[in-house]
Amino acid sequence: MKRVIAFTVIIMIMFSMFLLLKNTFSPPMVETEAEPDDEVYITFEPPERHIYDIKAHYDGKNKIRAEMDLTYVNNTENIIDNLYFHLYPNMFSSSEHIPFFKEDLYRAFPQGINYGGIKIDEIKQDGKNLTWSLAEDDQILELPLDSPMGTKDISNIYISFELTVPKARFRFGYQTFGKDKITMSLGNWYPILTVYKDGKWCFDKHYAIGDCTYSDISDYTVSFTVPKDFTVAASGVLEKTLLQSNQVTFIYSIDQIREFAATISNNYQTATEVIDGIKITSYFHPEDKRGGFMVLNVAKYALDIFNKAFGKYPYPELRIAEANYYPGGMEFSTFIMMDTTKYKEPHISSTSLERSTAHEVAHQWWYNLIGSDQINEPWIDEGITEFSTAYYFEKRYGQPGRESYFGRQVDTTVDFIENNPRHMLDPLPLFKNHREYFAVVYVSGVLFYDDLRSQIGEENLVDFFQSYLETFKYKNVNLKEFEEFLRSKKYEALDESFYDRWFNS
Template sequence: MQGTLPQSKQSSEIDSKIHEKPQRNKYDIRLEYDGKNHIKAEMALTYVNNSSAPMKELYFHLYPNIFRDKKHLPFFSWDLHLVFPDGISTGGIDILEARQDGEPVEWTTLNGDEALKLTLKKPVDPGKNSKIQLKFALTIPRANYRFGYMMFGKDRITLSLGNWYPLLAIYDGGKWSLDKHPAFGDPTYSDISDYTVRFTVPQDFTVAASGALQGKSAKDGKTIYTYSMEKIRDFAAALSNNYETAEDFVDGIKIISYFHPEDKKGGFMALDIVKHALSVYNDSFGKYPYPELRLAEANFYAGGMEFPTFIMMNTAKYKEPYLSSTSFERSTAHEVAHQWWYALVGNDQINEPWVDEGLTEFSALYYFEKRYGQAGRESYFERQVDANMSLIKGSKRKMQDPVRLFKNNREYFAIVYVKGALFYEDLKNTIGEEKMLDFLRSYFDTYKYKNVSFNEFIEFLKQKHYPGIDDGFFKKWF
């Protein structure tokens, strides 16, 4: 009888699983893509009220609406040609229907259409849950952005689906976090949830997405991909009729690289970097808990973009001069590190971006040192630290400043990323590498699947009472 439960016990365990109360929010999304730039979708959200107050309203981010028209665009004027290499293009998300447990509810948009407010008919008490159903339509702009599509040749298209669906905002301290999309940096601040997303696409399209691929089938000239994963922070994808793939494994984790056929060299290089970075970070920070990780050549002018179990890398990185320099490798190693710092240990990326970016950039530096020794470390310092030192010394901005206070992306990168990495270098040099890794493993174990604030991080470090980590140390950096 090995592997089989007695019938009565088996039935009771199944019944228990069916009637088990959900512990966190669960998204179930079904979408159909037309092969160009339109998507129709239905989303069922099992909302779990983990606050201490009855919830009468729910708020969602509608990130695609930054493309609603020219006046909504958050970008600086000097970046517009990078976002829109073929001229300004519009798009957005239209809410078609909203229901709670099958009953229609009132809804409205606010914050320049970047947020959705649902007025619930039945308040959700603490510890209780409710099913929210939304129907929506997406128009994707022709943009070199994490939400956008680009053409490659006459009929080849790659679509980046980042920050694309109504994402429930965070409710904390008695209020909803509804910050608007910044001009640069990352816009999201979200809770760990469970996801199942089913894509119906034209039969010649490949879908790379967050989660693990649960199924792929063909029907009526279309292909259906189903991805799902428990306990991830949000969900993204890239869709293309121009993808080839390469696969590998490290520490039992399946790695898949998606790339355009003309960029094979970059596609295989990406696979190699991800494999080595995963190995370094698994050993150093704690085991990556998911079975799969995907990296896709897509559209995002700023370089790479992290999502849980999924990395989006700009197509330009797959070509020279980025391949023969350390640029592609640094970007990829950085995005892999985000699987620990942001995807698993979350934070407010708009108001406290240093919390994940500083540690992620240090992780990239650590990757170069562990993979290539002293030469790798020197290469990183030459290309990143030395190149940004004058800006670091000349800027009045602090590492812990919110995104909106930085003048441009270059200043933001120098202070939040590079100076942030130097803070961790100083910490490592002060307490020693062994204690540094013990600290990072402890930090990861303590805040995995949670959100952490800057003050919580500092207090956590102070409680370790490491020699040399005193008020003078913190004053020097913060």
């Protein structure tokens, strides 16, 4: 009883203190006579960017059902009466749509060609049902709006859809292994708004090589409900995990990224490191622990080197997940997929895993923070990213690092580039194979920035990277803007012969 009295007294004292403090800190009540036409305005800050809110349910096999609420902000100068979305999963919907070269088919589909895609069930604009159509081999969703949108108008677009994920070693695909293990990649997996640039929507499809991502910076909240023995690794920050009987929900969110990706597996272990306040998490299969830790170590050094050279990575976390992706490593915003074969001997002891990890970390700046059209102008992000990879080897290991990188990637390729009809500024569809694309676009990037550095010096090069980032951060840049920006720096050492050498094919 004594306890109850003591407790009541404490509560009463706390309440009186609360009243006292409230009166002390509240502004004094001043009675004013309101004018009869005074109105109360509640200020509402409209969102600056699109906001994607997606809820996905995974069945533990190859199906995902999802609902997406998109807050669309018309950031164009024009009236918009149609919206267009990429439906990349439909590249797997039939044999004619699969974009790979013939010789890559067995690498993408080791157990034979397998199909998948995205089926749209329902679309609404601000609660009203809309009808839609598919174009460009079902890879573009065309959505006539119920009411046209003026500049800065905002609208809610609701889309429910179902994914059938193909058994493929790709950004969108899964593989099974062991008795009942499965690892699934979800890259380019939801309806993604196409970019509107210079009065046009960009409908480019995925090509047999290279990346297809070309999108605007947006904010994301994405939840995945999966059977409870699965883990979800994804873009952004893991805000919450909710366990309900035999399911678990992972809720991720992040602002100002270009695209949201994830992997799902019932065979993941994790390891983490923190560098400059950024938490890095490596997800790997337990049998590939050595590779999982190596990825973590390389990412830590790479973030440190690039933070200093380019400007700080602005997000709290970075995740790198072992996945099934036959071309190697794939960058997404604050998230990287790395192919499982790189985690295994003998690749782990060569520098294959290290080069790919450093390369994909560099893309966090050159692709994510500064976006570009990866189909028509792939050199903009791949050239600077591959130079950043060489820069990582040089800064981490000194001259021997530079020599080993050049010895493997550059010296063996220079003749090939010189004798090749393709130019580094060519669009993706002109390249005939991976070797030609890597040599002409990636390695020429290393040679370009190395030449730039030899002309203007290391200090100016670092200044160039930092001011380039400041100028185009969270935007998309094209080749013309890039060249204009470089010229605007007015480096005395750069005469017309430099521009002729690199920008004229």
